[in-house]
Amino acid sequence: MQTIQSDSYPIFFDNSITQLVSFVKQGNYSRVFILTDENTGEHCLPIVKGQLDVLDNFDIIEVNAGEESKTIDFCIGIWKMLIDFGADRKALMINLGGGVITDMGGFVASTYKRGIDFVQVPTTLLSQVDASVGGKTGVDVDGIKNIIGTFTQPKAVFMHGDFLKTLPARQILSGLAEMLKHGLIVDTAYWDKLKTSDLSLPSIELVHRSVEIKNEVVTEDPHEKGIRKALNFGHTIGHAVETYSLMNDEDSLSHGEAIAIGMICEAWLSNKKIGLPDSELAEISQVLNGLYPHYKIKESTFPTLLEHMLKDKKNQNGKINCTLLKHIGQYSIDNNCTDDELCDSLRYYAGL
Amino acid sequence: MQTIQSDSYPIFFDNSITQLVSFVKQGNYSRVFILTDENTGEHCLPIVKGQLDVLDNFDIIEVNAGEESKTIDFCIGIWKMLIDFGADRKALMINLGGGVITDMGGFVASTYKRGIDFVQVPTTLLSQVDASVGGKTGVDVDGIKNIIGTFTQPKAVFMHGDFLKTLPARQILSGLAEMLKHGLIVDTAYWDKLKTSDLSLPSIELVHRSVEIKNEVVTEDPHEKGIRKALNFGHTIGHAVETYSLMNDEDSLSHGEAIAIGMICEAWLSNKKIGLPDSELAEISQVLNGLYPHYKIKESTFPTLLEHMLKDKKNQNGKINCTLLKHIGQYSIDNNCTDDELCDSLRYYAGL
The missing domain is CATH 1.20.1090.10 (Dehydroquinate synthase-like - alpha domain)
Incomplete structure (x- = not known):
C-alpha cells in the first residue's frame, strides 16, 4: 500500500516495523526511548519486539493505561525519567500505543530540551486514523481534554495492521x-x-x-x-x-x-x-x-x-x-x- | 531609536508602552492577561499602569518573584487560572517582568490550547538584553534550568528604559x-x-x-x-x-x-x-x-x-x-x- 507523504514526514503502511528499524538506524540517535503503556506493553510490544531487538539499545518507559494517565503530572514523571537517563537533544522517542501515548509522548518530546525527535507507532484504530496524523500533541489539565499541547510534527508514522487484531x-x-x-x-x-x-x-x-x-x-x-x-x-x-x-x-x-x-x-x-x-x-x-x-x-x-x-x-x-x-x-x-x-x-x- | 525587526516580530524602543497599547487595541483580542510577579507588580506596573488603563479590560496574574517560581508547577497554576478565566485561543498574554516571567509566560502561552499570542515587556536588564529576544521559552524541572520549553516567537517585544531605574x-x-x-x-x-x-x-x-x-x-x-x-x-x-x-x-x-x-x-x-x-x-x-x-x-x-x-x-x-x-x-x-x-x-x- 502506498506510503502517504504528509507535510514533512512519511506515513508507512507496508512492512512498517522494518521501516521503523531502518529509520532508527539511519537516524544516528544518541538514545532511543519507547514510551508505552501496560496494555500495549503486554499485547503489542511482543508482536514487534523480535524485530526491534535488532536495535542495539533502547529503554522502555511504561505508564498506566487509560485517559487518566494523559495528564501534565505524568508528563513531569516522564521528563524526570528522561533527565535521569541523561537523554540529550539527539535522543529519539518512539510512541508505541493508543492516542494517550501518541498525544502525550508527542507533547513530552516536543518540549523536552525544547524539542527532541519523535515517531508515532499507533496501536489502536482510533490512534491510527486520528491521533497519529496532524501534528497535534496534548495532555489534560483539570480534566479538560488536550488543554495543553503543541503543534509539532512527528518525524514519521508507522501503521501496523496486526496491532488491530489485539483490540477488543x-x-x-x-x-x-x-x-x-x-x-x-x-x-x-x-x-x-x-x-x-x-x-x-x-x-x-x-x-x-x-x-x-x-x-x-x-x-x-x-x-x-x-x-x-x-x-x-x-x-x-x-x-x-x-x-x-x-x-x-x-x-x-x-x-x-x-x-x-x-x-x-x-x-x-x-x-x-x-x-x-x-x-x-x-x-x-x-x-x-x-x-x-x-x-x-x-x-x-x-x-x-x-x-x-x-x-x-x-x-x-x-x-x-x-x-x-x-x-x-x-x-x-x-x-x-x-x-x-x-x-x-x-x-x-x-x-x- | 530604531525599532529592531526580528524574524517575525518588532522590538520597540521608543514610546514602547504607547506602542504596546496600540498593539493590543489593533489585535482584537478576546481577553488580555498580564503575567507579572510581586516585585514587578510593586515597582514596574505603577510606571505603566496609567497608560495601560486606556485598555478596556485586562486581568493580572501575579506569581511569587524569583527563580524558584520558574517551575512546571507554577505553569500548572497559571494554566488553571486561564481555564478558570475562560481564556480562548484569541486571548493575549503580556509577560511583564524579568526572565522568569518572560521565559515561563512564553512557555505557558505557547502551550495553552496549543498556543496563544504573547508579547514580552522585559523589566530587568537581563531580560531586556537576553531572555526577551530569540524565541526560547522554558521552565525548570527538578532544579534543571529550562529543561522544558519550546521555540516560540513573541508577537512583539517592548523595551522601556525607565524600568531599569527601579533595579538594585x-x-x-x-x-x-x-x-x-x-x-x-x-x-x-x-x-x-x-x-x-x-x-x-x-x-x-x-x-x-x-x-x-x-x-x-x-x-x-x-x-x-x-x-x-x-x-x-x-x-x-x-x-x-x-x-x-x-x-x-x-x-x-x-x-x-x-x-x-x-x-x-x-x-x-x-x-x-x-x-x-x-x-x-x-x-x-x-x-x-x-x-x-x-x-x-x-x-x-x-x-x-x-x-x-x-x-x-x-x-x-x-x-x-x-x-x-x-x-x-x-x-x-x-x-x-x-x-x-x-x-x-x-x-x-x-x-x-
Missing part, C-alpha cells in the same frame, strides 16, 4: 467513529463503503483511506485556522459528553462512543440550521445509533454540558461554533449555535 | 554579564565601549546594541543548530555553577554573577586550547573579576559541577562542548573539553 470490539468501535466522520465530512463514496463493510475489524485499506482524508485536511491547514475545522464535526457536543462521562460515570464512554452521540446531535443541528435533508439525517442517526449503544443524557446535565462546550479550544468570544453538514460528504464550518439549539439537539438524541 | 545594583550587574558577552563573542568595539562606560545604569543605546547583536545571531539560527551556540560562551560552566549555587547557597548567585565566573573559566580554556592570547585572557579576567564579587568554589564540588555540565541541553553523546574565544570579538563553537581541562579552568578562577 469496543476499541474498534471507538476508532470507527472517526472513520465514519471522514466519510460524512468529505467523501460520500467512502461513507457508503463503510456502511456495507465488515466493521468488526476494518481492513488496512479502509484505514489507509481515512488517513489519506485526514492528511489532506491537516496539511492544508496545519494550525486549524479554517478547513481543518471540518474534522471537528461531532466534536463540539461529543467532547462535552466525553468530558462529562469521564468525570461522572464509573464505566465512562469511549472517545468514539461520545463522538457518535455528537455526530447525531450535530446532524440534527445541520438539518435544522443549514438544510441537511431529512433522509440524510435519518440515515446518519440510524447507522450510528445501530452501531453504538445508547447513552442516557438527562436534562439536568445540560448546563454542565454547555459549560464544557464553551471551554472547547475551538470557541472564541463566548460563542459556540459547530462544524455541520450540508449533505453527507459536504461539511460547513463556523456555524454559531445557541444554547437552546444545542439543548434541542441533545433532546433529539435522547428521544431516539 | 546587583540586578544591573546580572544583565551586564550578557552584554559583556555580546562584545566578547562578536564585537570588540562594543566590548571596549562597555569597559569605559558608566555601568551602574547602562544607557538604552547600549541595550539597543546588545539586542541587535543577539537578534542577528538568533535570526540566523533560530533552533540552535550552529552559530547560535556563540551565545553559549561562559554558559557551560556558568550554568553549572548557577545550578549548584541555587541548590546549595542561602544567598545564591545571580545569573550574571555565575556567567561571569563561566566566562573567566572559559576564557582560560580558550587560552589553553585555541590560542586566545595571554593578554586578552588577562584583560577579560581583570574586567570581570573587578566587576563581580569573587565566589568560593571548593575542589569537593567539582564532581557535582561536572555532572551539571553533562546535563546541559547543548551537550550530546556524553561529551561536554564549550563555545570559546579565538580573540576578543571572535568566537569558536563546539570545542570538546575534558573533565581535567574543565577542573583546571575552575582552579584558575579559584586562584584569582
